[in-house]
Structure formats: C-alpha cells, structure tokens
Amino acid sequence: MSDAVHELLVVKDLSTTFTTMGGPLPAVSDVSFTLARNETIGIVGESGSGKTVLSRTIMGLQPRTNVTVTGSVLLNGNEMVGATESFKRALWGTEVAMVFQDPMTSLNPVMRVGKQIDESLRVRLGMSKQDAKTRAIELLELVGIPSPAQRYMAYPGQLSGGMRQRVVIAIALAGSPKLLMADEPTTGLDVTIQAQILNLLDDLKDRLKMSVVLVTHDLGVVATRTSRIVVMYAGRIVEIGSTRDVFSRHRMPYTRALLDSSPKVSNASHTRLVAIPGRPPNLLQLSAGCSFAPRCSFATDKCHKERPELQAADEPGHAFACWNPLPTTMEQQS
Amino acid sequence: MSDSRQPLLKVRDLKVTFGKGRHEVSAVAGVSFDIYPGETLGLVGESGCGKSTTGKALMRIIEPSSGSIELEGSSLIGRKGKALRNFRTHMQMIFQDPISSLNPRRRVKDIVAEPLDCWKTVSGNERDVLVSDLLSKVGIDPKVYGNRYARQFSGGQCQRISIARSLAMRPKLLICDEMVSALDVSVQAQILNLLEDLKSEYGLTLLFIAHDLAVVKNVSDRVAVMYLGKICEIGPSDALYEAPAHPYTKFLLGAALEADPDSPMHNQVLEGEPPSPLNPPSGCRFRTRCPNATDKCASEEPQPQELAEGHFVSCHYPLTIQKK
Ligand SMILES: Nc1ncnc2c1ncn2[C@@H]1O[C@H](COP(=O)(O)OP(=O)(O)OP(=O)(O)O)[C@@H](O)[C@H]1O
Ligand SMILES: Nc1ncnc2c1ncn2[C@@H]1O[C@H](COP(=O)(O)OP(=O)(O)OP(=O)(O)O)[C@@H](O)[C@H]1O
Ligand code: SF4
Ligand SMILES: [Mg+2]
Ligand SMILES: [Mg+2]
Numbered sequence: 001m002s003d004a005v006h007e008l009l010v011v012k013d014l015s016t017t018f019t020t021m022g023g024p025l026p027a028v029s030d031v032s033f034t035l036a037r038n039e040t041i042g043i044v045g046e047s048g049s050g051k052t053v054l055s056r057t058i059m060g061l062q063p064r065t066n067v068t069v070t071g072s073v074l075l076n077g078n079e080m081v082g083a084t085e086s087f088k089r090a091l092w093g094t095e096v097a098m099v100f101q102d103p104m105t106s107l108n109p110v111m112r113v114g115k116q117i118d119e120s121l122r123v124r125l126g127m128s129k130q131d132a133k134t135r136a137i138e139l140l141e142l143v144g145i146p147s148p149a150q151r152y153m154a155y156p157g158q159l160s161g162g163m164r165q166r167v168v169i170a171i172a173l174a175g176s177p178k179l180l181m182a183d184e185p186t187t188g189l190d191v192t193i194q195a196q197i198l199n200l201l202d203d204l205k206d207r208l209k210m211s212v213v214l215v216t217h218d219l220g221v222v223a224t225r226t227s228r229i230v231v232m233y234a235g236r237i238v239e240i241g242s243t244r245d246v247f248s249r250h251r252m253p254y255t256r257a258l259l260d261s262s263p264k265v266s267n268a269s270h271t272r273l274v275a276i277p278g279r280p281p282n283l284l285q286l287s288a289g290c291s292f293a294p295r296c297s298f299a300t301d302k303c304h305k306e307r308p309e310l311q312a313a314d315e316p317g318h319a320f321a322c323w324n325p326l327p328t329t330m331e332q333q334s
Numbered sequence: 335m336s337d338s339r340q341p342l343l344k345v346r347d348l349k350v351t352f353g354k355g356r357h358e359v360s361a362v363a364g365v366s367f368d369i370y371p372g373e374t375l376g377l378v379g380e381s382g383c384g385k386s387t388t389g390k391a392l393m394r395i396i397e398p399s400s401g402s403i404e405l406e407g408s409s410l411i412g413r414k415g416k417a418l419r420n421f422r423t424h425m426q427m428i429f430q431d432p433i434s435s436l437n438p439r440r441r442v443k444d445i446v447a448e449p450l451d452c453w454k455t456v457s458g459n460e461r462d463v464l465v466s467d468l469l470s471k472v473g474i475d476p477k478v479y480g481n482r483y484a485r486q487f488s489g490g491q492c493q494r495i496s497i498a499r500s501l502a503m504r505p506k507l508l509i510c511d512e513m514v515s516a517l518d519v520s521v522q523a524q525i526l527n528l529l530e531d532l533k534s535e536y537g538l539t540l541l542f543i544a545h546d547l548a549v550v551k552n553v554s555d556r557v558a559v560m561y562l563g564k565i566c567e568i569g570p571s572d573a574l575y576e577a578p579a580h581p582y583t584k585f586l587l588g589a590a591l592e593a594d595p596d597s598p599m600h601n602q603v604l605e606g607e608p609p610s611p612l613n614p615p616s617g618c619r620f621r622t623r624c625p626n627a628t629d630k631c632a633s634e635e636p637q638p639q640e641l642a643e644g645h646f647v648s649c650h651y652p653l654t655i656q657k658k
Pocket of ligand 3: 580581582618619620621622624625626627628631636648649650651652
C-alpha cells in the first residue's frame, strides 16, 4: 500500500474489546488515523475514553487473555495486530517505545537508574557493558539530567518526579525508536516541570527525527505542540483534523463542550464555565446512537437511535461524527 | 480599601516544621495573610511548597510551630479539647481525593450527617430533612441516592457528597485543597460552578488551594503564590495574573498552558527544580533559580512591599513599579 510508504503509522478500523463479568466492553471502536514521519499527533479525551487502551493496542501491549483486537496497525510496514510476541518484542524499543504517565510504574525501584538504561541497550542493541554505560550517560545528558554520571548511580526514589520522567524518556530513546508513544507524560507534574518535559519531547522529536503520539486529557498540552488532533469519546474518534481546525473550526458538539468547560488563565475571575451535564457513558451499556447524545444540547431523536459515522468536513483531513454538526464559519456568517 | 474591612481569618507568621535536627523541614516558613468575609483567596504554588500544610495548620489538623491564627478576632492557637472542636465547626476542609475521604461502607445520607450526628445539633426528622436538602443542593437526588454506599459513586459525585457534608455545620470558612484536581474537565466545571453557587447562597468564604493556575484564576478574588514555604506574592487575581511582580509568579504563569493554538509559546522556561526545603537558600528562597538575582538576594531576605492597593510582593527587584 502506498500509505505505508509515506506514513510511519497507519491505524485502520482498530477495535479493542475486553471480555468482562458485565459482558463485552468495547474500549476502542473503529479507530482509523495515520501519522507521518516526524509528525506529532495529539489524542485527547476524558478519563475512560480509551486513550491508554488505544496506545497500548498500537504497541501490541494488550493482555494475553480476555481481549479481542480487530483491524490493523501498520507500524513502519509491520502489522502489529495478531503479531507474535517475539515479532513485537523485536520492534519494541527500536521501532516504537512508550512513555507512561506514572514513571514509578515503569521504573524498577530497587535498581539504579543507570542500570535500567544499560539493560535496554544491552538487550535491544546487544551493546557491551562498557559501551552501554557510556551510552546511558549520554542519554541521561540528552534528556537534560544534570550531572548524569552521578545520577547514573541513583535509585528512582532519590529523584524528583520530573527527573524520573526524564529517565523514563531516556530508556524509551535507548533503541532510537521511530515512534514515541507518550501517554500523559506530564500529568501530575508541576507546570514548570511540565513545560520542561514538553519542550524536551519537542526538541528530541526534531533532533532524532521521531514521530510522536501525545496522549492527554489536557487540551492545553496539545494546543501548541501537535500538527493534528484526534478527539475521543467513549472509545471512538468523534473528531479529527489539523490542530487549528479542531480548535477553531470544530463541528462536533463534544469538542466544543470540552473547550468551553476548560478554565482559562485569561478568563476574568468568577467566569462561569460551560459545564457538560452528566458524565461519560458506561461502555457496557452503550446505546445504538451517538454516545454523546445523553449529554448533548443539540441531540435529536435520530442521535439517540443511530450512530453518526465520521464524515468529511470542508478542510482536508478534517472529519467529525455528528448528525447535527455546529455550523461552519461560512454558514455562521451568512 | 482592603484594610477597612475586618478579616474573617487573620494569619500571621505561621510556621510549621516537620522533623528534628538534620531532618528538620520548614514546610511553612512564616506566612501571613488575611481572608475577608465572602471572598475566595486562591493559594497556588508547585508541589511541596507547603499549600496543604498551610491549610491543615489552619484547621489545626497539623499543629503549627509558631505564629497566630485568628478567626473573627479570636485566636485559634492554644485552644484545646472542646473549645478547639467548637471552633472547628466554623471551618471545614475538603480534600483532593474524594473517594478515599468518604467511608465506602457508609450510606450517603449518613456520610453527610456525620458532623450533625457528632455534634448532635439536630436529630430525627429534622436531621433527615436537612440532609436531604443538602444533597439536593449539591445535585444528588436524596430519594434515589441517599441510601446508596459511597463506593458506588464516581469521583465527581463523591466530591458533591464531600461538599454537602462540609456544609452541614454551616461553616464560615471552607478550605478546599485540590478539590477538583482529580476530576475530568467537564465534571470539574460542574463542581466549580456548584461551588460558586453555594458560596453565594451560604455566604461562604473560601481558601482555594490548587496547583492549576487557570482553575484558581476562575474562582479567586485574590491569589497568593507560594514558593518553598513562603508567600512570594499576593494580590487581586486579575492584577496579579495581568502583571506579575515576582519573577517566580511570572515563570509560573508563563508555563501554564492555554487550550489555544495561538497562545504564545513560552520560550522562557524556568530551569531546574525547587531546592530541598531541608536546606533552603539564604536570603530570597527563589534566588537560586532567579535570573535577576544579585548578592543582595543571597544576603538579605526580601520583605513584602505593597506595589498597589492590596498587591504585595517579596522581591528586591519587583518586575512592576512600586506605588509612590
Ligand atoms: N484490562 C481491562 N479490562 C477491562 N476493561 C478495561 C481494561 N483496561 C481498560 N479497560 C476499560 O477501558 C476503558 C478505556 O480505558 P482507558 O484506560 O483507555 O481510558 P483513558 O482514556 O486512558 O482514561 P484516563 O484518562 O483515565 O487514563 C475504560 O472503561 C476502562 O475501564
Ligand atoms: N507529615 C510530614 N512529615 C514530614 N514532612 C512533611 C509532612 N507533610 C508534608 N511534608 C513536607 O512539607 C513540604 C510541604 O508539603 P505540602 O504537602 O504542604 O505541599 P503542597 O504544596 O501541598 O504540595 P502538593 O501540591 O504536592 O500537594 C514538603 O516538602 C513535604 O515533603
Ligand atoms: S529577590 Fe532576587 S532572587 Fe528573589 S525574586 Fe527578587 S530578584 Fe529574584
Ligand atoms: Mg489513560
Ligand atoms: Mg497538597
């Protein structure tokens, strides 16, 4: 396929369903998007919208049992869906690597951070002990850790949250991956540290010619650092487009509601926020219609009964799933 | 202006120290502020700067090491036993983690009634009516949900229940510590709007502690910025956000991300991380990261100076000009 040549990542009709006590739980449904080389795409949505499950499915990191994955994930031409563990293992680290939200869960608390980086280098790249150590210290320096040779000896618990996240990024970069999946990489960090980490990711992306999938619940994180954005709701893409189109020319009421309910630093004090009533649906009890219908102020009968598919908007690459889309700027003017 | 009003809460040189000797941490290193009746004072700052410790010291959940706290002119320090508990009914605190701050094995209406039952202010039918009323006020239907257990609720609903419980004793001051930090934006907006409504209905005064600068801006009349156990700047929120006078406030605001692709990319990022409170820098505590620091900053601690009505900054070289 020609897509695979130009695009680093091609996700097509991807669905991940868990088998649970309460029945099948569709955590990700019919997700399709592509990511070019050296591009950053943002995936935004509220808690439970399926962002983490989607990222893990792209990596091929789902649990061994009680899960069904359908569709396709082509990563640099390699099909991840249905691939064997050993096939995926060969790609982890060198083709794709992941940075999780909580650095403590991805670091071993009783192992020196330097050793943890060494290990990735030796296992993934077959480096010698001495080369691995030299490279590990270089990587610590690359991610902006002061006195890297000393920090090489530190245990994770001796580092601050921001420093630990830098270590996790260093480990992810050890195999020079082409794609970095960053799942809430700055959630829980202070704003000044968040700014440092996001700048670091931006800078690394350009220097190492990587592509980045930036997953977050925070629209502020993706506003200035992505070229395109995917908005997820209840496991589905409800809007996708260039960052500018999603922020300024969104057609899906949920996208608008998400933007309106976010407090802004530029608001005058006591600005009343436009809250979205209710909360996201229970994925075990999804209706046949639009998942947002119970909370949507534009919902009509049809919305409750029939699910809107993604349809193309005027701008290239911009699509939304809604029966009663918000007017385009042109329509608003006339 | 501000001094003509009587503060509801007056805090002077409040200090809280943890540990001893080499391990001594001055978590709150002498903070002073007033909260006026009916206003919301926001308290912002990065992790570990002492926001929660300040809130808990006001409630005397943590014992302050020194300083004074006055509520409507009477001192809270030195009160013990019944006298302290009595005072505490005037102040309530709501915490970040809504789910763990509610007992999962109790029914919602009993959780809300906890303070009433404890103080035995009302009983029987009167108690039930009051509880139902409180639950309705926070948007939880008492008939449908009153008998359910707290564990069956989402984070947002738990936070509504916490609010209902905190209002049961009709407190004068509500201390909210990161109360919306764990919630999704759409639910966060519901809770913030609810808080604004209840604030005017119950005539509440709020100390709103949060690390999210946008959230704090949206709810506060005045904002205090903390760094390493001290308040470095305090002032009316619009003025402070518009023209921060302390270099730290400027960096902090600069790092806040707006959900707007046209918002300027802030290239001026604050480098490094806050120093350990075990060993704070001499003079100005921000000097080790401040681009404007001089020798004076290392040797002399900057005292609060008033730049404009009610706008105080503790910096030898404030970024905006001092009023004459
Ligand atoms: N192993 C699993 N078994 C069953 N259900 C699961 C499993 N993992 C995730 N889920 C469910 O899938 C849905 C999507 O979860 P996911 O973690 O992807 O959300 P998210 O968008 O990452 O949310 P958050 O912002 O809270 O991280 C949720 O309803 C979750 O409970
Ligand atoms: N019980 C305690 N014993 C020892 N040190 C403590 C204790 N509680 C807090 N500290 C220390 O006091 C300082 C201030 O902590 P505090 O929890 O007040 O910060 P905070 O501003 O609320 O941070 P966050 O935004 O992370 O909630 C920190 O250095 C912390 O490690
Ligand atoms: S006193 Fe000095 S170090 Fe402190 S904030 Fe002002 S200029 Fe910076
Ligand atoms: Mg997640
Ligand atoms: Mg705290």
